[in-house]
Amino acid sequence: MLFSHHENSHNKVLVVDDEPTSLMIMAESLSDLGEIVCCDNGAQAIEKAVFFQPDVILLDIEMPGMNGFEVCKKLKNNPKTAQSHVIFVTSHNEQIFEYQSFASGGIDLIHKPVDLNICRLRVQNQLKLKHQEAQILAAKNDISTLVAQVPVYISYWSNTEENLFSNDETSHWFSKSSEQMLGCFAKDVLPDELYEAFHRCLTKGIEQEVLNIQLASPRNKIEYVRAQVNLRIKEREVVGVILTLSDITSITHTKKLLSNESERLRVMLNSIGDAVIATDNNAIINFMNPIAERLTGWHAEEAKGRHIEEVMKLVDATSNKTLVNPISVALKEQRIVAMALNSQLTGLDGRVYRVEDSAAPIRDIEGNIIGGIIVFHDVSESIAMAVKMSHLANHDLLTDLPNRVLLHDRVTHACKVATSMKKKVALMLIDIDHFKYLNDTLGHHQGDLIIKHVAKRLESLIDLNTTLARIGGDEFVILLPDVQSTSAIDAIASDIINTMNEPFRIDSQEYILSVSVGVSVNPADSTQAEEMMTHADAAMYRAKEQGRNRFCYYSDDLEYQFKQRQSVEKLLRHAIEQDKIEVFYQPKLALLTEKIIGVEALVRLRDDENKLISPLDFIPLAEETGLIHALGQSVLKQSCIAAKEWADKGHNIKVAVNIAAKQFTDGNFCNLVADTIEQAGLASELLELEVTESALMHDFEEIKIMLSKLSDLGLTIAIDDFGTGYSSLSYLKLFPVDVLKIDQSFVRDMLTDTQSMDIVRTITSLAHTLNLQIVAEGIEEKQHLNSLIDLGCELGQGYYFHKPMPKEEFDKLLG
Structure with missing residues (x-):
C-alpha cells in the first residue's frame, strides 16, 4: 500500500452454537487466531454481530427460536454486518442444507462432528480473505488520494494531442479545471515552450524528455516548472503522452539566493x-x-x-x-x-x-x-x-564546565569557610541512568550532544554561588556552599530529578532520561572534600539500587554497602580474569521415570575464604558493570565442554545455560555461541539457552532475528521463570520457542494456593496446545511430583531430586 494505515488489524471471530460444549471447544481451538466472542442463540448472535462486527462468524444451523439461515439473512441485510464471512456448522449432510447455506449468504459449510484442524484452517483462510479485501480497498483509496493530492500536475493525452485526463480539479496550474480540460488540444492550452517540447517528443518519437521552463504568465505564483514528457508506446506505436509538471519556483529562487549568498560569503572570508x-x-x-x-x-x-x-x-x-x-x-x-x-x-x-x-x-x-x-x-x-x-x-572540554581539579579546590574552600562560619555545605553527585547503553547504541557523537544538553539544563537550575562541574563521562557534581536547611537540598534535588525527566530534543529526535543523585552534607557526614565525594558516590549507588530516577542521602550503612560492592566486583573481575568462575549443575529429570535427561548450568563465585557468594549479590553487579558478557561466555564455554565429555561417555545430557538480558545487546552474541559450540565439538542439539520473559521485551524485531539465528544453529530455546513476567502469547507464537519453564514460586505454592495450582495447570495446558516442552522448577516434595504428573508435566528439577552440584559430583551421579 502507498500509505501507512492504522486500522485495527486484530482478528474478530463470533461463534454461535446452542450446545455449550461445542461452543467451548471451538472457542478454545480458535483462541490464538484473534478475539473470540461466543453466544448460544440467534437473537443474541445478531445483537453481538452488530456491536462486535466480526470478520468471521461460525453459525450453527439448528438452533431454537431462530435457525442459522434466518440469522444469516438478517446479518446480510444489515450494512453493519453484511461484510462478515459466515461459515455454517451443521450435522446434516443433505444437499439441500448445503444449497440453503450458500443461498442465504454463507461462504463455507463445516459438518459436525467438527474436525478442529480443518475448522481452524477454514477460519484462517477466511480471515486472510478479509485482510486481502481490506488491503485492496485501502490501496485503491491510496491511489485516488495520491493522484488528487500530490502537488504535481499529471495529465494524459491522446496521440492526436487531445486531453484525456488531468488531476487539476481546482484550476491551480492552468485556467481550465480537469473537467474543462477534457477534449482540449495541447496547442490551445499549454504554454508555447512547453507545447514545443510536447509536440517534439510526439512527432519525433522521443520517449522521454525533462526540461525546466519559465512560464510567461505565472499562475498562483508558479513561475518555473520542471516538465517531464513520456510517450506511452504499445506494439511500437505511440498511443498516448503522459505530461507531468512540478513547481520549482522556490527551488529556482533559492538557487539564485544561494548564488548571491555564496558570493557575499566569498567576499567576507577574503576580507x-x-x-x-x-x-x-x-x-x-x-x-x-x-x-x-x-x-x-x-x-x-x-x-x-x-x-x-x-x-x-x-x-x-x-x-x-x-x-x-x-x-x-x-x-x-x-x-x-x-x-x-x-x-x-x-x-x-x-x-x-x-x-x-x-x-x-x-x-x-x-x-x-x-x-x-x-x-x-x-x-x-x-x-x-x-x-x-x-x-x-580547570574545565571540561566538552561542556566547558569546571572539571574535577577545579571542583576539588572549590569544595575544599567551601568546607573551610563552612567550618569557620558554622554553615552547611552540600555536594550532589548526579549520574545519568543507563547512559552507557545510550552511548553504545547511538554513538559517541550523539552521546556527547546529550551530555551537552544535560549540562545546559543543569546550569538553568543553579545560581551564581553554586558550582556545576563535570567530573566524568556522565557524572556531574553540584556544590552548594551555603545550605540553610535540609528542605532546601530536597527541593534542589527534586528539581534535578523532575527537570531531567522532561524529554530532550536533539536533531529532531526525543530522548527520555533519568538521573540518580547522591547527596553528602558537611559537616553532618563528612568534613573533607575527598570524603564528601566518596560519600556522595555511595549515596548515588544507593539511589540506583532503589530503582534509579531518585536521590538519596549518605548514611553509615551506605559506606559498608559501598565497600562490600567494591569487594564483590573485585572478586568477580579476578575470577573472570583467572578463569576461576565455577559452574554447578542441577539435574533435570523425566518425572514419570525419574531418569536424568539434562542439567541446568548455574554460575557460582567464591570469596577469599572459599565460601560461595549468592548469585543475587554478584549477577546484578555483573550486569551493571558490563562484566555479564565475560561471565556468560565463561559459563557457556564450561557448560559446552562438560556436555561434550558426557556425550563422549555415552550420556546425551542436554545442558541448559541461562542468558542475561544484556547479553542480547551484544550484536556478536550469535557468532559467540556458534564458535563456542564448534570449539567444544558439541552437537548443537545438546545445548539449550534459557531466557527470561523480560529479556524478550527490549526490541521485538531485534530479539526475533537473534532467536531465529540461534534456533538455526540447532539448539533449543527455553523461556525461564514463565508466568512471572509479561506472559505474552504473541512471543510464543512469533519467537522460535521450544520449552516453557514454570517458575518455582508457583510449583512451591501449588499445594496450598489454588491460584498457583491454576497457573501451573494453565501453563501446562498452554504448552501442550502449542506443542512446547514443559519443565517444572522447584520440586521439593513427593506431592509436588505427583500433582505435576497428574497435570501432564513431563520434566522437572528441584531439591526433591538433587541440589545443584559441581561437575565432579554430577559425574559420579551419572556413574
Whole structure:
C-alpha cells in the first residue's frame, strides 16, 4: 500500500452454537487466531454481530427460536454486518442444507462432528480473505488520494494531442479545471515552450524528455516548472503522452539566493583578519582566503586538491614533533576541535608562526558531514599559553564546565569557610541512568550532544554561588556552599530529578532520561572534600539500587554497602580474569521415570575464604558493570565442554545455560555461541539457552532475528521463570520457542494456593496446545511430583531430586 494505515488489524471471530460444549471447544481451538466472542442463540448472535462486527462468524444451523439461515439473512441485510464471512456448522449432510447455506449468504459449510484442524484452517483462510479485501480497498483509496493530492500536475493525452485526463480539479496550474480540460488540444492550452517540447517528443518519437521552463504568465505564483514528457508506446506505436509538471519556483529562487549568498560569503572570508581553510570530508583543501595564503605561503589555486597536512604543517614549538591537524581530528571525531597548545606553523616560504585556532566539521541540512573548516590566526606565545593552559587545566572540554581539579579546590574552600562560619555545605553527585547503553547504541557523537544538553539544563537550575562541574563521562557534581536547611537540598534535588525527566530534543529526535543523585552534607557526614565525594558516590549507588530516577542521602550503612560492592566486583573481575568462575549443575529429570535427561548450568563465585557468594549479590553487579558478557561466555564455554565429555561417555545430557538480558545487546552474541559450540565439538542439539520473559521485551524485531539465528544453529530455546513476567502469547507464537519453564514460586505454592495450582495447570495446558516442552522448577516434595504428573508435566528439577552440584559430583551421579 502507498500509505501507512492504522486500522485495527486484530482478528474478530463470533461463534454461535446452542450446545455449550461445542461452543467451548471451538472457542478454545480458535483462541490464538484473534478475539473470540461466543453466544448460544440467534437473537443474541445478531445483537453481538452488530456491536462486535466480526470478520468471521461460525453459525450453527439448528438452533431454537431462530435457525442459522434466518440469522444469516438478517446479518446480510444489515450494512453493519453484511461484510462478515459466515461459515455454517451443521450435522446434516443433505444437499439441500448445503444449497440453503450458500443461498442465504454463507461462504463455507463445516459438518459436525467438527474436525478442529480443518475448522481452524477454514477460519484462517477466511480471515486472510478479509485482510486481502481490506488491503485492496485501502490501496485503491491510496491511489485516488495520491493522484488528487500530490502537488504535481499529471495529465494524459491522446496521440492526436487531445486531453484525456488531468488531476487539476481546482484550476491551480492552468485556467481550465480537469473537467474543462477534457477534449482540449495541447496547442490551445499549454504554454508555447512547453507545447514545443510536447509536440517534439510526439512527432519525433522521443520517449522521454525533462526540461525546466519559465512560464510567461505565472499562475498562483508558479513561475518555473520542471516538465517531464513520456510517450506511452504499445506494439511500437505511440498511443498516448503522459505530461507531468512540478513547481520549482522556490527551488529556482533559492538557487539564485544561494548564488548571491555564496558570493557575499566569498567576499567576507577574503576580507576578515583570520585565516580560513575549508576542506572536503577527506581533509582535501577546496578553499583558502588571502590571510591563509599569507600564513601558509601557498597560493589558493596551488593548495586546492592537496591534503590539509601538506599545506598547513603544524609542530609542537618545544619538541618540534609533528602535530595532527585539528581539521583531521574534527572530521574523524565529528566535533569542534581546538588546536593543540604550543602549536607552531611553518609556511612554505620558511616563515614560522605561533597560531591558535578552532576546526569544525561542516554539516549539510540532514546533519551529514560534508567537509571541515579551520579558522586560525597569529598570536603571541605568552597569551596563547596562559589562556589555554589555565582553561584546559580547570574545565571540561566538552561542556566547558569546571572539571574535577577545579571542583576539588572549590569544595575544599567551601568546607573551610563552612567550618569557620558554622554553615552547611552540600555536594550532589548526579549520574545519568543507563547512559552507557545510550552511548553504545547511538554513538559517541550523539552521546556527547546529550551530555551537552544535560549540562545546559543543569546550569538553568543553579545560581551564581553554586558550582556545576563535570567530573566524568556522565557524572556531574553540584556544590552548594551555603545550605540553610535540609528542605532546601530536597527541593534542589527534586528539581534535578523532575527537570531531567522532561524529554530532550536533539536533531529532531526525543530522548527520555533519568538521573540518580547522591547527596553528602558537611559537616553532618563528612568534613573533607575527598570524603564528601566518596560519600556522595555511595549515596548515588544507593539511589540506583532503589530503582534509579531518585536521590538519596549518605548514611553509615551506605559506606559498608559501598565497600562490600567494591569487594564483590573485585572478586568477580579476578575470577573472570583467572578463569576461576565455577559452574554447578542441577539435574533435570523425566518425572514419570525419574531418569536424568539434562542439567541446568548455574554460575557460582567464591570469596577469599572459599565460601560461595549468592548469585543475587554478584549477577546484578555483573550486569551493571558490563562484566555479564565475560561471565556468560565463561559459563557457556564450561557448560559446552562438560556436555561434550558426557556425550563422549555415552550420556546425551542436554545442558541448559541461562542468558542475561544484556547479553542480547551484544550484536556478536550469535557468532559467540556458534564458535563456542564448534570449539567444544558439541552437537548443537545438546545445548539449550534459557531466557527470561523480560529479556524478550527490549526490541521485538531485534530479539526475533537473534532467536531465529540461534534456533538455526540447532539448539533449543527455553523461556525461564514463565508466568512471572509479561506472559505474552504473541512471543510464543512469533519467537522460535521450544520449552516453557514454570517458575518455582508457583510449583512451591501449588499445594496450598489454588491460584498457583491454576497457573501451573494453565501453563501446562498452554504448552501442550502449542506443542512446547514443559519443565517444572522447584520440586521439593513427593506431592509436588505427583500433582505435576497428574497435570501432564513431563520434566522437572528441584531439591526433591538433587541440589545443584559441581561437575565432579554430577559425574559420579551419572556413574
